[in-house]
Amino acid sequence: MKSYPAFARGPVHAWRRFFGIGETELVPQARLSGPMPWVIAIMVALTVIASAAGLALRNTAQAAAAELEGGITVQIVEAAPEARKAQAQASVKRLQETRSVVSVRLVPEQEVNSLIEPWLGSGTDSTPDAEIPVPALIDVRIDREVTPARLAEIQDALGKVAPSARIDAQSTWLEPVFDAIESLQWLAIALIVLLTIALGAAVLLAARTALGTNRDTIEIVHLLGGTDRQIARVFQRSIGVDAAGGGAVGLVLAIVVIMFLGRRFASLGAGMVDQGALGWFDWLLLALVPVAAVVLAMVTARITVMHTLRKML
Amino acid sequence: MSQAAEGEIVHFDNVGLRYGTDREVLSDLSFTLYPGSFYFLTGASGAGKTSLLKLLYLALRPSRGMVRMFGADAITLPREQMPALRRRIGVVFQDFRLVQHLSAFDNVALPLRVAGVPERDIEKPVADMLEWVGLTDRIAARPATLSGGEQQRVAIARAVIGRPEILVADEPTGNVDPDMAIKLLRLFEALNRLGTTVVVATHDVHLLKKVPESLIMRLDKGRLSDPTGALRYPPRRSAVPAGDRP
Numbered sequence: 001m002k003s004y005p006a007f008a009r010g011p012v013h014a015w016r017r018f019f020g021i022g023e024t025e026l027v028p029q030a031r032l033s034g035p036m037p038w039v040i041a042i043m044v045a046l047t048v049i050a051s052a053a054g055l056a057l058r059n060t061a062q063a064a065a066a067e068l069e070g071g072i073t074v075q076i077v078e079a080a081p082e083a084r085k086a087q088a089q090a091s092v093k094r095l096q097e098t099r100s101v102v103s104v105r106l107v108p109e110q111e112v113n114s115l116i117e118p119w120l121g122s123g124t125d126s127t128p129d130a131e132i133p134v135p136a137l138i139d140v141r142i143d144r145e146v147t148p149a150r151l152a153e154i155q156d157a158l159g160k161v162a163p164s165a166r167i168d169a170q171s172t173w174l175e176p177v178f179d180a181i182e183s184l185q186w187l188a189i190a191l192i193v194l195l196t197i198a199l200g201a202a203v204l205l206a207a208r209t210a211l212g213t214n215r216d217t218i219e220i221v222h223l224l225g226g227t228d229r230q231i232a233r234v235f236q237r238s239i240g241v242d243a244a245g246g247g248a249v250g251l252v253l254a255i256v257v258i259m260f261l262g263r264r265f266a267s268l269g270a271g272m273v274d275q276g277a278l279g280w281f282d283w284l285l286l287a288l289v290p291v292a293a294v295v296l297a298m299v300t301a302r303i304t305v306m307h308t309l310r311k312m313l
Numbered sequence: 314m315s316q317a318a319e320g321e322i323v324h325f326d327n328v329g330l331r332y333g334t335d336r337e338v339l340s341d342l343s344f345t346l347y348p349g350s351f352y353f354l355t356g357a358s359g360a361g362k363t364s365l366l367k368l369l370y371l372a373l374r375p376s377r378g379m380v381r382m383f384g385a386d387a388i389t390l391p392r393e394q395m396p397a398l399r400r401r402i403g404v405v406f407q408d409f410r411l412v413q414h415l416s417a418f419d420n421v422a423l424p425l426r427v428a429g430v431p432e433r434d435i436e437k438p439v440a441d442m443l444e445w446v447g448l449t450d451r452i453a454a455r456p457a458t459l460s461g462g463e464q465q466r467v468a469i470a471r472a473v474i475g476r477p478e479i480l481v482a483d484e485p486t487g488n489v490d491p492d493m494a495i496k497l498l499r500l501f502e503a504l505n506r507l508g509t510t511v512v513v514a515t516h517d518v519h520l521l522k523k524v525p526e527s528l529i530m531r532l533d534k535g536r537l538s539d540p541t542g543a544l545r546y547p548p549r550r551s552a553v554p555a556g557d558r559p
Binding site: 216217219220221222223224225226227228230310313 | 399
């Protein structure tokens, strides 16, 4: 038995108590040598990755929604180039006079051509000699959310100056994308719930196994006057230490994976993907996953052990 | 908690015990143990000595009858109050039941730690106790590396470290040589002189003569006989005055 200087005894005893050394080491502590911490590490890593995916999707959806909110696209679908050009200019002028409109931009022909180039190839233009007429595009932004009623108002306003105008809320184009993102978010949540249940089940099995393995020791401690709470504390601390170790490993592993995937997605250069980048609050939430795992593991262990001990005299 | 009958520490009234649906292994046990007394529990193998001791150290509840320990009804006592009662009882198990992954020191310290004694108040008493049983040089040894006699002494040290009011020992000399058996018996006597009630189960009739003042409880096929009449008519012994207790 080691003897410590008087000034060090308090911290040493606190340290020994927390890590189950000495008076609380009633059951052998495996400390990262058994399967439990690694199971927890895998669970935490998967949960953090699933959470990061969910958060990134949420960020993407929020950013896209914010960007598209108030966005309207006016297409002048007119085969005759001159009439198309005249209607486009009249529409721009009419829209600029509309009170709720914040900005109006007639998309240059070169930009329109480059937008459709991946589908129709180069050389397509809206000049009089072009074989394929391309609609003129006007990007409009209003100072409020686009509703069917507001769309109808603008449609009415443009109807007189540009009979070939077709008006769409930009958000409607991305509705299927938003639906897909929402589905993926639910999938991420479902994964997190399943992983949480799996973690709880793993801890429950580990606690029961540990109880069975240490049954003799527990009986001795019982007969020496140990209470259920004392014994439960030992197990919950033991599993808590395992969960903390496993959680830390899992978090590091997950961060490596997230950083790697983040770089790969960033290199795509797609605007929508870039907007899914995680903020500091997201990282804070992810850092809480192993903490939640430790709490879940300790609570599960305590409930399991207390339930089992109540069957003893 | 009901008031204990004057001077009694354990009282059994018409107690019977059966395991499952088998026949009773203990039947119609009625006796009283008094503070500061030394009892030998004898009987052939299978007579029920260990079962009776299990009732005494509250590892089992009887199938019928009444058991009063330290004035409390041990049968109806709420489960959460059992640990406090058990801490007043020291037990030397027949098979020692040391915790294998703990050192001799930690095994002996276990009852104190379970009782919540601060760590700073544990080191010296445990070291003293191990010195008392002659195991100072084996303080850090684990049970697997100790001989049978050494394990026996660690088990005894663990049983008495908390200064129990009653010490229950199941064949404590069964695994040691005669010299060590006498030495251990002297330890029990010393503890008894300090006021602890001692109950030693043994089938070694020679051992009974070594403690002249002891009272004998004999079990035969689960029934208690009282060859000296001491259980029915206990001698008037004065318990050690509280001031002389350690």
